[in-house]
Amino acid sequence: MRTSKPFFSLQTIMTLLVCGVVALSLTVTDILISQKVADNTQQNLANKATNIARIVAHTPLVIEALNGQRADSEIQPFANEIRQITDVEFVVVTDMKGIRKSHPDISKVGQPFVGGDEGEALKGHEYVSNAKGTLGMSLRAFTPIVTPTGKQVGAVAVGILLNNVNQAVAQSRLIIFISVGFGLLVGVIGALFLARKIKHIMFGLEPNEIAKMLEERSAMLESVREGILAIDKDSHITLANAAALRLFNKAGILGDPVGKRVTDCVPNTRMQLVLETGSAELDQELNLFGITLVTNVIPLFVNGKSVGAIATFRDKTEIKQMAEELTGVLLYAEALRAQAHEFMNKLQVILGMVHMKYYDQLSKYISRIAHQQQNEIGFISRHIKDPVLAGFILGKMSYAREVGAELVLFEECFLPEPANPEMIHDIVTVFGNLVDNALDAVVDCPLKRIDVNFSYENGVIILEVSDTGPGINNELKRQIFVKGNSTKGPNRGLGLYLVKRSLERLNGKIEILSEEGQGTQFKVSLPYKSKDEME
Template sequence: MKGRKWSLQVTITILVCSVVALSLLVTDLLISRTIAASIEKDQEEKATNVARMVAHSQLVTETLGKQEKESSIQEFAEETRRLTNVQFVVVMDMNKIRKSHPDPAKIGKQFVGGDETIALHGKEHISVSKGTLGTSLRSFTPIFDRKGKQLGVVAVGISLNDVQKAVSQGRKNTYTGTLFGIAAGILGAILLARYVRRILFGLEPFAIAKLFQERDAILQSVREGIIAVDQESRITMVNKTALRLFNKAGLTQDPLGMKLEEYLSNSRLCRILETGKTELDEEMVLNGITLVVNRVPIFLNDKIVGAVSTFRDKTEIQQLAEQLTGVRSYAEALRAQSHEFMNKLHVILGMSHMGYHDKMTNYIKELVNHRNNEIDAITRNIKDPVLAGFLIGKLSHAREADAELNITSERQVPEPLNSYMSHELITILGNLIDNALESLTSCPRKQIEVHFDYGDDILTIEVKDTGVGMEKGMQDYMFERGFSTKGKERGLGLFLVSQSLERLGGDLEISSKPSQGTRFVVYIPYDCKGDTE
């Protein structure tokens, strides 16, 4: 069974308190002895200074040995003792006879302790000894007259209990500082833990680790490629699908840590870092691979800190879309033809009921001849059966819209080498003709001219109408996705035309004026299966 996991706050608190306590403990061990020694040294210096002060006092040097004035020594010594807060100040002669003492009854008696001998030989001395007032720290200083003759000794004592109290007080201050440091460490640890937890959205480390593992598993399992950059456009994350697509496009380097511009020169993800605007379902061609790309900025506290791009391979989707586009166009053409023939059948049926058999016969001949002429003209000049069938359907669609559609060709247009070319041409022609038909709705003269010309491996297609035309300002935006003058959910036709031309490497010219119609000219590199007849 796994042990209980501590919270981030408890972990940081224990860690910080342990570090602080250990540091203070080591500090106490290192300095407590130093403090004790320093306090003892201070007490020794205090006793020595008092002893020297008394020994060099003129009153003591002039009075010592003179019986009639020795009482003044006692007064001076006691006053000094009270002012310096020492235990005793004893002045003795060379026979160790006391001239002063805190207990006047002991004056005239010999000094007790046995540690005064060194001082009687003219040398200062410090010792710890037990006397009539108990154990004390003693400082001995010899007394000399002006001629250098030793007259006696001054003994200044400080109670050892007082020394120990001073040392204990020093250690107590150290312990107080240690406890205060630990308390400050605990408070700081709690505040630090709360701050860190707030930054981590209240999550514990094990929860963050679990989320990271889950996120990594999700990112690696999705079928879309994902790449993320920081605010300096440096790549911070790439999943397996993205690496697979990059390898397919010939990019074999490990992108992590690289600048996005160095790895994907045509990526517009850096623009997201500048604008902060989301871009969805954009197309990008990467070394021949068409990708559908979404780009989203990452905000933190209303500041852009990075961006993420998701993308998928559109090659298979594009092929399916092209097939669906062709099928839809064929279905639309068949629907238009079916509607047209249904109307003509109604005319024939009416003539039959009214007995106009001769007129009915002539009407049918005219229909057959006109139909044959149209089909012959298109199939003779357009050798691609898919494109030819599409154009025949558009003729019926134009008649249904009460418009005149004329299709001509300067030379024969051979069948393209690749079938995808047919689908792209259907997309281009279908949208240009449909736009032309819609522009004729309110015009008295409804005419569309579609002209083909092929030469030097270039296919030229001209689509001209007598519609309402466009202002110059509109022409600058007409190929943008979603731009339309026909309402919402429109604006895809010319965008699809521009996309198809980009894939084919083609070009387009446009000329249009209000109330004077519009003319599109498309130039497309065209690889065919064989020479024209």
């Protein structure tokens, strides 16, 4: 399945997303906080002006000067000194008529207060207002001046120009803007780092590539005939394909095993051991509630650390059947090859005689071959009723002649056609391997003869294969059916092992009669139902 390539990479998308979230968050924060900071800054300046006005209003010098106990000219230098110390724009003291007793511009002293917002202060109220005076728009804090006896004698106005207020607010906001910018920079750097980290964790793959690999992996796991089971480092099953579930169901393990501990589902598994040792175990047999499985368990490593294990397994019966089928096919192929080789040899003889114009001898040779072939085919077809086995025996006879040996069937041999044609394959496996073993035994003997006899009686067939070989000693008799045991070199010793396995499946028996220097006879007996009897 093909997936379209995304317009942006995962790293770009994550960077843009994180940066967008950070920028949006900081913008909202700026909107919410900046106004609050501006209001707080303005309120602090208003409180500052109010506190200064209160201090001036409660100063004895000012109270006494307005009450006529001092010269009112003393107010101007005091107010200017307060203005300079507190860094405000003006400190104006007025009498009850609104006449200024102090002002930053001395020429304005003695003149009426400008702005029109002083009226409430002269009525005994304290407040803050914004108004335009001789110095421009300003924030003004008004406080009434009252004598100790409770008589109001004037008012104080402390002002801060709104330009200065706005400048203070702007400075407060500048700190927020710097913080927002720094936060955005950190967000961008963090987004890039996070995107690269996630990209590294995902092995540099894009999401569409991961999705494609996941679909391919799922299809692959479900298509294989081997059961596949994976566990994590805590021995919990993380994956089980359809073949694994089928084998589990066959063994009586029902339900989805994913998420369960592997020892709870597969009691005899060696996956836990592989997880602990980190060493693979290959071609091991596992008995799962009566079903024998052939398993391979391999540990999983990520960055050099064990993160789990994966096991593949298959029913040993299926593997055995495949091996035996392959062996049977090889036996058939070898028999056909021998027949073809023998036929080519005869054609070459005929061709040579034609070239030499030995027509009389050629006629006799062809008649002899035809007679021999007819005799063999006629004899075998009369005594061996299954055509597959009959053809196979003919092939083995040709192969025996090819290697310089003689394969002889007893005159009284007989085998009816089976009711179950499938068992002929097992009989071919048994017969073929016994004959091959006999041919190997007589290869160095002066008399190279193998006698074969089939007999059938009361639902049992007896197959006897005898050779004129050197015989088998008692020690070899005990090991002759062991897989891989052979005196003929490496990669041998499978034929008689497969014979034994086929006979076990057919409930048959095999007996060895042999003495050293006297040849060997294999006698096989197994249940056999004739097709004629079933009808």
